[in-house]
Amino acid sequence: MGEELKLFGVWGSPFSRRIEIALKIKGVEYEYLEEDIFHNKSALLLKYNPVHKKIPVLVHNGKPIAESQVILEYIDETWNDNPILPRDxxxxxxxxxxxxxxxxxxxxxxxxxxxxxxxxxxxxxxxxxxxxxxxxxxxxxxxxxxxxxxxxxxxxxxxxxxxxxxxxxxxxxxxxxxxxxxxxxxxxxxxxxxxxxxxxxxxxxxxxxxxxxxxxxxxxxxxxxx
Amino acid sequence: MGEELKLFGVWGSPFSRRIEIALKIKGVEYEYLEEDIFHNKSALLLKYNPVHKKIPVLVHNGKPIAESQVILEYIDETWNDNPILPRDxxxxxxxxxxxxxxxxxxxxxxxxxxxxxxxxxxxxxxxxxxxxxxxxxxxxxxxxxxxxxxxxxxxxxxxxxxxxxxxxxxxxxxxxxxxxxxxxxxxxxxxxxxxxxxxxxxxxxxxxxxxxxxxxxxxxxxxxxx
Structure with a gap:
């Protein structure tokens, strides 16, 4: 299946780094897009996270997910190898x-x-x-x-x-x-x-x-x- | 298995009512303990939720869980019938x-x-x-x-x-x-x-x-x- 996975982040943000770490633990390939969060938010970021207008946003096959802890849970449930959350x-x-x-x-x-x-x-x-x-x-x-x-x-x-x-x-x-x-x-x-x-x-x-x-x-x- | 399930709550609290609703949806029996949260927190509540000292606390076979959304997820993962969260x-x-x-x-x-x-x-x-x-x-x-x-x-x-x-x-x-x-x-x-x-x-x-x-x-x- 041709998966499309994009991460909108900021290099210095601990919140988008969380997502990068999780994706690397899972061994999942993704495209990273750096946002200029203070001066010029991209139209795509505003489209994908209209409620908070913040990074990180993960877009999986066109479907956006915002809020770093929510994204981490999504990653763990979507790619099961190398679990991030315990099973119990x-x-x-x-x-x-x-x-x-x-x-x-x-x-x-x-x-x-x-x-x-x-x-x-x-x-x-x-x-x-x-x-x-x-x-x-x-x-x-x-x-x-x-x-x-x-x-x-x-x-x-x-x-x-x-x-x-x-x-x-x-x-x-x-x-x-x-x-x-x-x-x-x-x-x-x-x-x-x-x-x-x-x-x-x-x-x-x-x-x-x-x-x-x-x-x-x-x-x-x-x-x-x- | 003899399950022991206790809920520490306050009758008027929307947060402990969340847990009662979830347990009723699941059809799970529990013992309810009313807390006097403003004037006299019980020793058990302080023991089971030492970090926040707040209701609701669910105690399952002696193991306490605090924070209402965390408890809801626990309930959904522990009793699988009548799911609360979607499976996808x-x-x-x-x-x-x-x-x-x-x-x-x-x-x-x-x-x-x-x-x-x-x-x-x-x-x-x-x-x-x-x-x-x-x-x-x-x-x-x-x-x-x-x-x-x-x-x-x-x-x-x-x-x-x-x-x-x-x-x-x-x-x-x-x-x-x-x-x-x-x-x-x-x-x-x-x-x-x-x-x-x-x-x-x-x-x-x-x-x-x-x-x-x-x-x-x-x-x-x-x-x-x-």
């Missing part, structure tokens, strides 16, 4: 619980601690630390969130494993450090050492340079948003 | 997309429009209307979000179908009306006329009385939260 319903539920926790609690809290200033930053930092402690606890006795191999939660957590480091360096905040979160830091190293992960993450220095350049714009964007 | 991966992805849209976009926007006052309410109301229009569009040509029968998205949308009416009456806001959203209103009627739904929703007047009594507390809670 209870373990699947736990994976979904933690992925949700990361996207709905950890990511916004970390972002807030980077983007806020003054006394608000301290409070935001405390909140982010508390959430990361909960996540750290979930790694106890495990190599990956998925157990012995990288799975759904690890892929979703790649923002924490790869982006938080250069972001905190750019902003000058000490959030994720080895003394505070030894297991999360160990996990991040193990995760990034997996060949399929290593080859599909943007280089750290490129993230750092990009984030430094965009910091002012991002700060004002974030303030208007919250 | 693309249709499943669409169901997950719209369920996420309801919980992450519509519910907070509707809540904000009820809880805010003055000029802020007008803006919040406009935002909520825009989101509801998008949802209205999704019903075009369909009886239920799930097609001919009630499914995942309908269950998640029950807040809109059943709770928004008495809430807007209590607050004095016209948000979901037949002239603005004819398809959503028709869907709400069809949805509530299904026997399994009708028998598992709290009475409208009970919701209205409860919400009126709690309005002051909820407003101050909401203001401190946003």
């Amino acid at each position: 319903p209870y373990k699947r539920a736990m994976a979904r619980f933690w992925a949700k926790f990361i996207d709905e609690k950890c990511v916004p809290a970390i972002w807030k601690s980077f983007m806020s200033g003054g006394p608000e930053r301290e409070k935001a930092n405390e909140e982010a630390c508390e959430l990361l402690s909960t996540l750290e606890g979930e790694l106890k006795g495990k190599k990956f969130f998925g157990g012995e191999t990288v799975g759904f939660v690890d892929i979703v957590a790649s923002f924490i494993g790869h982006w938080v480091g250069p972001f905190q360096e750019a902003v000058g905040v000490d959030l994720l450090t080895e003394d505070k979160f030894p297991m999360l830091c160990k996990w991040a190293e193990e995760f990034k050492n997996c060949p399929v992960i290593k080859e599909n993450l943007p280089p750290r220095d490129k993230i750092l340079a990009f984030f430094k350049a965009q910091l002012e714009m991002l700060t004002s964007f974030y303030k208007n948003r919250v | 991966p693309y249709k499943r992805a669409m169901a997950r997309f719209w369920a996420k849209f309801i919980d992450e976009k519509c519910v907070p926007a509707i809540w904000k429009s009820f809880m805010s006052g003055g000029p802020e309410r007008e803006k919040a109301n406009e935002e909520a209307c825009e989101l509801l229009s998008t949802l209205e569009g999704e019903l075009k040509g369909k009886k239920f979000f799930g097609g001919e029968t009630v499914g995942f998205v309908d269950i998640v949308a029950s807040f809109i179908g059943h709770w928004v009416g008495p809430f807007q009456e209590a607050v004095g806001v016209d948000l979901l009306t037949e002239d603005k959203f004819p398809m959503l209103c028709k869907w709400a009627e069809e949805f509530k006329n299904c026997p399994v739904i009708k028998e598992n929703l709290p009475p409208r007047d009970k919701i209205l009385a409860f919400f009126k009594a709690q309005l002051e507390m909820l407003t101050s809670f909401y203001k401190n939260r946003v």
Whole structure:
């Protein structure tokens, strides 16, 4: 069957990188289309994701899917080899619980601690630390969130494993450090050492340079948003 | 096998009612435990959902699951009869997309429009209307979000179908009306006329009385939260 698979993404986005990692784990070929999300969204992106107008969007044989966790589940159900989610319903539920926790609690809290200033930053930092402690606890006795191999939660957590480091360096905040979160830091190293992960993450220095350049714009964007 | 299935919920909560509806659709027996979520959370609830300390929690043979959408997926994967999610991966992805849209976009926007006052309410109301229009569009040509029968998205949308009416009456806001959203209103009627739904929703007047009594507390809670 002639499959057509297109991914609309942004090179530096942890959300579209999730999809690339999953497709590489599955060994599925796809065409990648880089979007200029800040200045000039393509007509195709707006057509395929009219509700959120955001990346990532995966288009499979002409049918679009948006929202990175929804796309990950679709990929896992469509190409069954090398499963991303566990097969057992209870373990699947736990994976979904933690992925949700990361996207709905950890990511916004970390972002807030980077983007806020003054006394608000301290409070935001405390909140982010508390959430990361909960996540750290979930790694106890495990190599990956998925157990012995990288799975759904690890892929979703790649923002924490790869982006938080250069972001905190750019902003000058000490959030994720080895003394505070030894297991999360160990996990991040193990995760990034997996060949399929290593080859599909943007280089750290490129993230750092990009984030430094965009910091002012991002700060004002974030303030208007919250 | 002697199954043990317990649900921790609150009678007036649309989130724990989702789980009751799903279990009734599946024809699965369960024990229901009412929580006093505002004043006195039980030791068991705190034990079973230490991360969020919220209802609903489903405990299956001693193993707890939290987060209503995660629980719905677990139920559908554990008891296969009378599926809640479609079997086709693309249709499943669409169901997950719209369920996420309801919980992450519509519910907070509707809540904000009820809880805010003055000029802020007008803006919040406009935002909520825009989101509801998008949802209205999704019903075009369909009886239920799930097609001919009630499914995942309908269950998640029950807040809109059943709770928004008495809430807007209590607050004095016209948000979901037949002239603005004819398809959503028709869907709400069809949805509530299904026997399994009708028998598992709290009475409208009970919701209205409860919400009126709690309005002051909820407003101050909401203001401190946003």
